[in-house]
Each structure stands twice: as C-alpha cells, then as structure tokens.
Amino acid sequence: MDKFIWESTVFAIVAFLVLLWLLNKYAFGPLFAVMEKRRQLIQEQMSTAETSRKAAEASLDEQKVALEQARKEAYAIIDQARSTSTKQADEIVQSAKNEAARLKDDALKDIESEKNKAIAALRTEVGGISVKIASKIIEKQVDEKSQEQLVDQYLKEVGSK
Incomplete structure (x- = not known):
C-alpha cells in the first residue's frame, strides 16, 4: 500500500x-x-x-367620503327643490284664491251697483208713469171704476217692461 505523503496533503490543502x-x-x-x-x-x-397600497387605501377612503358628501348634497338639493316647489305651489294656489275672491267681490259690487241703477231707473220710470196716470186722471175726472182700470193698465205696462 501506498504510504501517506505529507507533502502532497499539505500541497493539496494550500492549493485548496x-x-x-x-x-x-x-x-x-x-x-x-x-x-x-x-x-x-x-x-x-x-x-x-406597501406605501402605494396604503396611499391607495387612503385615496379610496377619501373617495368614499367625497361620494357620501356628494350624495348628502344631492339629497339636500332634492329636498330643497321639493320644499321650494311645494312653497311655490302653495303661493300660486293662495294667489289664485286671493284673485278669485277679489274678482268675486268686484262682481258682487258690480251686481249691487247695477241693481241700484236698475232700481233708480225703475223709480224714475214709475215716477214718470205715475205722473202720466195722475194727469190722465185729472183730465178725465173719472169715477173709481175707471181709476181702477187705469191702475191695472199701468201695472200691465210696468209688468211688460
């Protein structure tokens, strides 16, 4: 067998x-x-x-908050529009009622005025007819029966007018 060579081993270790x-x-x-x-x-x-993920989460949270705020504002605008339209509708109805009441009052005043004019005209006409009857009675100097006929005729004339 071969003998163990120290130099070779040392050389191998040094080389290694x-x-x-x-x-x-x-x-x-x-x-x-x-x-x-x-x-x-x-x-x-x-x-x-990781930083980008955190920033994205923060941005997402901000967007959610902004979206919720936008929804609240939209609902507030809708509620305000409803309130305003209801108020305007009530104002229009009240204005129409006031105008109708004013027109009714004006019409009643006109009716009363026309009624008073008609009564005045009728009184004037009745007065004129009464004068005519009185003058005819005086002219004819008729008896009571003729006077009743004249009054009846007068009443028929007034009724036909």
Missing part, C-alpha cells in the same frame, strides 16, 4: 485554500454583491408597494 481565497475574492464577492443589491431592490420594491 488559495483556490478558496481566489473564488472568494473574484467569484463569491461579486456574486454576493449582486445578490445583496438584488435583495435591497426587492426590499425597496416591497416597501414602495
């Missing part, structure tokens, strides 16, 4: 250590640096994504 040092300096160092940069980039992206 030199190789390990060279790999560490020229291969593993840059490789680990690239891997570290990649880890930092991923960490930054995750942090940015």
Whole structure:
C-alpha cells in the first residue's frame, strides 16, 4: 500500500485554500454583491408597494367620503327643490284664491251697483208713469171704476217692461 505523503496533503490543502481565497475574492464577492443589491431592490420594491397600497387605501377612503358628501348634497338639493316647489305651489294656489275672491267681490259690487241703477231707473220710470196716470186722471175726472182700470193698465205696462 501506498504510504501517506505529507507533502502532497499539505500541497493539496494550500492549493485548496488559495483556490478558496481566489473564488472568494473574484467569484463569491461579486456574486454576493449582486445578490445583496438584488435583495435591497426587492426590499425597496416591497416597501414602495406597501406605501402605494396604503396611499391607495387612503385615496379610496377619501373617495368614499367625497361620494357620501356628494350624495348628502344631492339629497339636500332634492329636498330643497321639493320644499321650494311645494312653497311655490302653495303661493300660486293662495294667489289664485286671493284673485278669485277679489274678482268675486268686484262682481258682487258690480251686481249691487247695477241693481241700484236698475232700481233708480225703475223709480224714475214709475215716477214718470205715475205722473202720466195722475194727469190722465185729472183730465178725465173719472169715477173709481175707471181709476181702477187705469191702475191695472199701468201695472200691465210696468209688468211688460
């Protein structure tokens, strides 16, 4: 069997250590640096994504609040429009009632005025006819029977007018 050679073992260990040092300096160092940069980039992206998510949630909450406020304002505008239209309708109805009452009062005044004019005209006519009857009675100097006939005739004339 072969004998164990110390020089060869020492040489192999030294060669391995030199190789390990060279790999560490020229291969593993840059490789680990690239891997570290990649880890930092991923960490930054995750942090940015988390910040973006929080900002999106905050924006969504703001939009919900704004939408709710817009709904409240819309409902308030609708309620105000209903109130205003009801008020205007009531004002129009009241105005129409007032106008109708005024027209009715004017019509009643006109009727009363026309009635008074008609009564005055009738009195004037009755007075004129009475004078005519009286003058005919005086002219004829008739008896009571003739006087009754004249009154009846007068009443028929008045009734026909």
